[in-house]
Amino acid sequence: MSATEQQPTPAAPPAEALPAPSVEATDAANTTATTATTATPDVPDAPEAPAAPAATEATVTTDAKEPAVESTPIAQLWALAKATGHPEIWGVTLADPEAHVPTRIILQKYLNANDADLAKAKDQLTKTLEWRAKTKPLELVTKAFSKAKFDGMGYVTKYLQEGSTEPESKEVFTWNIYGGVKSIDDTFGNLEEFLEWRVALMELALQQLDISSATKPITADDDPYKMFQVHDYKSISFLRQSPHVKSASAETIKVFAQNYPELLKEKFFVNVPAIMGFVYTFMKLFVAAKTIKKFHPMSNGGNLAVEFGESKVSALGEKLPANYGGKGSELGEQGKGPVLE
Numbered sequence: 069m070s071a072t073e074q075q076p077t078p079a080a081p082p083a084e085a086l087p088a089p090s091v092e093a094t095d096a097a098n099t100t101a102t103t104a105t106t107a108t109p110d111v112p113d114a115p116e117a118p119a120a121p122a123a124t125e126a127t128v129t130t131d132a133k134e135p136a137v138e139s140t141p142i143a144q145l146w147a148l149a150k151a152t153g154h155p156e157i158w159g160v161t162l163a164d165p166e167a168h169v170p171t172r173i174i175l176q177k178y179l180n181a182n183d184a185d186l187a188k189a190k191d192q193l194t195k196t197l198e199w200r201a202k203t204k205p206l207e208l209v210t211k212a213f214s215k216a217k218f219d220g221m222g223y224v225t226k227y228l229q230e231g232s233t234e235p236e237s238k239e240v241f242t243w244n245i246y247g248g249v250k251s252i253d254d255t256f257g258n259l260e261e262f263l264e265w266r267v268a269l270m271e272l273a274l275q276q277l278d279i280s281s282a283t284k285p286i287t288a289d290d291d292p293y294k295m296f297q298v299h300d301y302k303s304i305s306f307l308r309q310s311p312h313v314k315s316a317s318a319e320t321i322k323v324f325a326q327n328y329p330e331l332l333k334e335k336f337f338v339n340v341p342a343i344m345g346f347v348y349t350f351m352k353l354f355v356a357a358k359t360i361k362k363f364h365p366m367s368n369g370g371n372l373a374v375e376f377g378e379s380k381v382s383a384l385g386e387k388l389p390a391n392y393g394g395k396g397s398e399l400g401e402q403g404k405g406p407v408l409e
């Protein structure tokens with residue numbers, strides 16, 4: 069991917085103007101939580117795990133009378149998932165990963181997100197399953213959200229390479245048009261409601277990624293089941309950083325880092341005025357280095373389309389809406405978002 073980072077001009081951040089303070093992990097959809105020592109404590113250890121012995125248990129034996137049976141990290145994660153009881157992750161009904169590739173892919177992502185540290189992967193998987201049991205993200209996909217608060221703010225788009233069914237030949241985008249917010253206080257003021265809407269958008273994107281129909285496992289280095297994300301900050305007033313924005317972004321980043329690991333391909337922050345470069349500089353303090361490499365701030369959203377020249381979907385950039393440099397229809401026409409009423 070040939071993304072060109074345009075670093076906004078950094079400036080000294082006035083502490084009170086910074087969004088999302090105290091965030092240890094990165095957004096979501098995404099990623100590996102950082103272990104940066106700069107993190108402050110109110111966002112607990114996203115995928116960090118409590119000390120546990122399992123990291124050394126790459127193999128374990130079962131009944132002493134039986135011949136030693138190797139239990140792989142994937143098998144151990146599967147055993148854990150079964151014991152936890154919640155039946156699905158990202159809409160995939162979990163089943164024995166020996167026979168069920170989609171489950172194997174998801175469990176492998178938890179290992180990848182934790183650099184193969186099994187104890188940490190187990191901890192993150194447990195937390196995800198508990199969170200899904202409590203939050204019921206699949207129900208949020210059909211829930212109707214307030215049109216007044218969320219209209220025009222989030223879309224999912226999908227682009228396919230004609231004639232190919234390979235996962236590499238499909239690109240899924242989530243678009244967060246935070247610049248389109250009508251009232252920051254209304255949209256971000258009810259944190260639970262905002263988070264539900266944001267989760268609904270993410271689950272819609274996961275449906276398009278369609279891990280359920282995967283037939284080829286992923287590895288630590290080769291995983292096509294990831295998506296692009298775009299934040300568009302066009303026209304937003306940056307003059308006053310609302311405390312609602314701070315808490316909404318902090319909580320979203322935390323929840324997503326915990327529950328949607330290894331789903332981000334690249335993330336673009338477009339139409340970021342140069343004067344707001346400090347926000348980006350600040351946010352990076354709380355994001356894992358591995359994830360920062362995937363971030364691309366751009367002052368002009370119209371340049372977005374040229375970033376996708378290496379995609380297996382040919383002429384991908386042209387398929388984007390015109391305001392992002394493509395020739396495609398507007399997001400409102402080609403994209404799909406959470407249900408609104």
Ligand code: HEM
Pocket residue numbers: 087093094095096098244246266299301304305306309313316317318320321335337340344345347348351352355363365
């Ligand atoms: C008032 C303006 C802003 C609003 C409403 C806003 C909103 C948000 C929200 C809700 C998130 C949570 C993650 C998500 O939804 O995917 C987020 C994350 C983030 N925002 Fe903003 N933001 C604003 C300004 C900015 C600016 C000016 C920048 C500079 C580039 C920026 C960079 C970031 C970064 C780097 C993240 C972390 C993303 C991640 O970890 O994946 N934000 N923002």
